[in-house]
Amino acid sequence: MYTTDMYEGMIAETININGHNNDQINAYFARPINSKAVPGIVLIHHLPGWDEWYRETTRKFAHHGFAAISPNLYFRDGHGEPDDIAAKVRAEGGAPDEQVIGDVTKAMKYLKNLPYSNGKVAVFGTCSGGRHAFLTACNEKGFDAVIECWGGKVVMSKEELNDKQPVSPVDYTKELNCPILGLFGADDESPTPEQVKIHENELKKHNKNYEFHMYESAGHGFFYYDKPVYRPEACQDGWEKIFDFLERKL
Amino acid sequence: MCTMLIEKTNVQGSGKGSKGWFKFSQANVSFDHPTHLHMDYSINIDFIQEVEENNKRIAIELTPESAKKLIETISKSLKKGSDMGLKI
Numbered sequence: 180m181y182t183t184d185m186y187e188g189m190i191a192e193t194i195n196i197n198g199h200n201n202d203q204i205n206a207y208f209a210r211p212i213n214s215k216a217v218p219g220i221v222l223i224h225h226l227p228g229w230d231e232w233y234r235e236t237t238r239k240f241a242h243h244g245f246a247a248i249s250p251n252l253y254f255r256d257g258h259g260e261p262d263d264i265a266a267k268v269r270a271e272g273g274a275p276d277e278q279v280i281g282d283v284t285k286a287m288k289y290l291k292n293l294p295y296s297n298g299k300v301a302v303f304g305t306c307s308g309g310r311h312a313f314l315t316a317c318n319e320k321g322f323d324a325v326i327e328c329w330g331g332k333v334v335m336s337k338e339e340l341n342d343k344q345p346v347s348p349v350d351y352t353k354e355l356n357c358p359i360l361g362l363f364g365a366d367d368e369s370p371t372p373e374q375v376k377i378h379e380n381e382l383k384k385h386n387k388n389y390e391f392h393m394y395e396s397a398g399h400g401f402f403y404y405d406k407p408v409y410r411p412e413a414c415q416d417g418w419e420k421i422f423d424f425l426e427r428k429l
Numbered sequence: 430m431c432t433m434l435i436e437k438t439n440v441q442g443s444g445k446g447s448k449g450w451f452k453f454s455q456a457n458v459s460f461d462h463p464t465h466l467h468m469d470y471s472i473n474i475d476f477i478q479e480v481e482e483n484n485k486r487i488a489i490e491l492t493p494e495s496a497k498k499l500i501e502t503i504s505k506s507l508k509k510g511s512d513m514g515l516k517i
Contacts, residue, residue, distance in 0.1 A: 225431065226462075227464060257484075262464040263486050266457070266488065267486075270437065270477070272435075306431055369432070398469065406467065407469065
């Protein structure tokens, strides 16, 4: 808990890391300046891109005592303003799941190898990033907690599968080996409450450690304070649940 | 969610961006989250010139209702031109 008499310092910067297939990618990395061992968290940006909200949120986690890293999943698609790069990636059908899993896993390993790591790393994502957070934690060992915020297309129909997204993430549920916190809005169109129920039932069926919260007053993306979907009460409660969950799991 | 609903077509045209005019050869139309417009979902049109380093782009975000009006307006304009004997 932060108090006004505390010293607070933070380093936040762009760094280069190895991603999927050892490709060099860049990442935004923020960490508190202190002498304690700290937990880590990987932030997976949403389809709209590696944008300012993700930089702010990376610093938010550092403010709360985490070494936080947000890899640029669109590094291979060129450089420019984030929305221009996101438009290019959208036109190409999004980043391939396999590549995202590789990039996120390498970011997790980067955090675990830090001399001041406490050895625990969570993964966080919103929207498509929420989907990728769950998908990665199911496919790779080494994550200690997952925070999935309104992950769309965790439950996919056969018709929605393609070369870049060949498997519906919910089909990997059995492989998940860490606790998961899920935050969703009852008015969301993807994931719909029915899809969240399917997701939850799979977790229950496989005896997974999960905590799902459905906000009645919210739709999709209710943390985004500059969008009409913003819901202050759900946002405030959601952040409290996230930090409570992380404190218990990391 | 990000719908990933996108339609692409080849077009011939020019647009003016922050660095002046350029020719474009493709239009991508998506029904997805806007970047700037205060809507959950909008019709987003990207006029694209593919270049080696990065694409040049003119981006437009419309409410679905506005997109329908624009279609109607373009159709009217094309018809009037055609009626005047212009090639379309």
